[in-house]
Amino acid sequence: MITKLPKWILWGGAVLAFSAGCVNTAALMGFANLSVSHVTGNVSLFASAIAYLDVHSILYIGALLLSFLAGAVLSGFVIGQAPLKLGKRYGRALYxxxxxxxxxxxxYQQHDYLGQLAAAMACGLQNAMVATYSGAVIRTTHLTGLTSDMxxxxxxxxxxxxxxxxxxxxxxxxxxCFCGGSVVGAFLYAKVGYGAxxxxxxxxxxxxxxxxxASDHLPEKRLPRHKKRSSS
Known part of the structure; x- marks a missing residue:
């Protein structure tokens, strides 16, 4: 278990959680009324659509779930499973x-439902990227597992x-931070819509x-690892 994280991860996790909260609230308050930062609730809606044979909802919510998955796949492709350290791959994932x-x-400005899919893909990418940061201990786009662990x-x-x-x-x-981002997202959406x-x-x-x-100007740093016992 990781017991100490570098400050750049602490700050990074905090600001990205704030960002995800803002994105998710704007998506929920918009015309689609669906979450983009996690999949649990959307899977329930997807199952309900199947039960009622609502083909439109099956296709749209199914695409939303696949978009989140595609973002996570993209994160894995770009970052891989290398030990945590400052490097260009995480920067590319953020861009x-x-x-x-x-x-x-x-x-969204065109009132196009594909905007919801792009937002879900962005959240899937971020969630998988930060999970790689912290050894799958921390998620920054939803709070269910986090609240359970706490x-x-x-x-x-x-x-x-x-x-x-x-x-x-x-x-x-x-x-x-996720909660704070959600508050800001809700306030801004009420004022400027998707400008939030x-x-x-x-x-x-x-x-x-x-x-x-930081990757270019700071020395390479890795997460501290537990020392292995020497075998005699």
Missing amino acids: LEAFLLVVSYWL GAAIGNWLAGRSISKPTLGFQAIIWY LLVPITIVLTAAFIYNY
Whole structure:
């Protein structure tokens, strides 16, 4: 289990969770009324559509689920499974996410349902990318597993067992940042509609630029690994 994360991951996870919250709320409040940052609820809606033989909903929600999956596939293709370190691959993934969000914004402005699919792909890419950052411990586009992990950790702490307080603190930061981004997304959507997406677009582009700059100017760093016991 990871017990300590570099500060650039802490900040990165926080701002990306804020961005995802903003994107998801705008998508939910828009004409499609569907989440783009996670799949659980959409799978339930997909199953309901199958039960009622609603072909239109089956096709559209199915495409939405596949779009999230495609974003995760794209993340895996670009980043791979290399140990965590500063490098260009994560920067490329962030630029791809920003591009997908720009496409989504443009399509939303045309009242095109494909905008929802582009936003879902961007969220799938981000979620898989950050999961690679933290060894699949942290997700930044939804809170179900995160909340469960936090609850289990708090329960263990109340029972007097040791827990990873840095991990719990990071999870709490992600939770509040996603919630904060959702508040901002809802407020901006009520004021400027899909113009609310300009905030997460700016956040992701800025993160990509800063990350690439750090990759070029800072020494390579990896996550600390547990020492293996020497065999005699």
